Amino acid sequence: MLVQWGFLCWCLFLGIQFALFVRHFETFGQTAYYWRPPGVEGFLPIGALVSLKAWLAGGYFDRVHPAALVLFLTFLVMALLARKSFCSWLCPVGTLEEGLWKLGRKLFGRNYHIWKWFDVLLRVTKYALLLFFAKLVLLDMPVLAVKAFLTAPYWAIADVKMLHFFTGMSNTSLVIILALAILSLFYQNFWCRYLCPYGALLGMLSLYSPMKIQRNRKSCNGCEACSNACPAGIKVHQLRDVCSAECTGCLTCVDHCPEPDTLAISLWQRPLPAWSFSLVVILLFASGVLFGMLSGHWETSLTYSDYQRLIPLAERLGH
């Protein structure tokens, strides 16, 4: 929880810092100049997918938003090694959703469950969205078009466009976000569970993770506290190893188990203390960022004068 809310605060700090950076150029230098935090590129996952294709197909590592690809790769590696830990430990949307369903539980005394058949049907949506984006970018987009995208002015200020999405939200976007927030009050992790293609991708990779929740059948008393607490609705008490693509490694089930040494996160079948998992998550994330910084794949190649020219045009680009 400390990691989650700490990371959310860090994202808010980056957002404010970036907004001040953009304001400097929008006011033609009338307001103070602030340093641009490359971490905001983590909010450009589709662009990162295009960068990934450029890198895989032509060995070209995007220099305009290199942190977008570094963060994307970091989250993929995290999923391969430590399940969907990005979703439950780092993702600001996941943290807000968790806050909402916990609030809903306080207000209404419980969270609600969607009928089983409808739940399965809805869960397909995030995989369909993932398939759509993966096909569009990885299969259908020619390498020349990928390079043209990555060198176009639109990509250069994609982060500014993302900021404008939040600061000047349209009525339609506002209604959709409000609807999702209200649904999240009633249903646990509505967006993550049914709609997030990023989570779907990480979930599929997490199936290969050597770390998983493991239940000791001998000491388990069958109380079902783990299953009742699991935000992903996994029947933990019926399994020996939790191998589900829905498991985020949040460790809520471990926290709720009353029997000592019965439920634990394990690495290659060896149970680990819960604290070590949070350490692994933080270390993996920090290593990814550090690698990006030290290898020169973190700061943008855009210059002050590029931003001076492009940011005032942001509203017109892409229309």
Ligand code: SF4
């Ligand atoms: S509660 Fe346990 S089984 Fe459920 S998502 Fe979290 S770690 Fe996975």
Ligand code: SF4
């Ligand atoms: S909470 Fe612990 S004891 Fe209860 S069913 Fe789950 S693993 Fe078994």
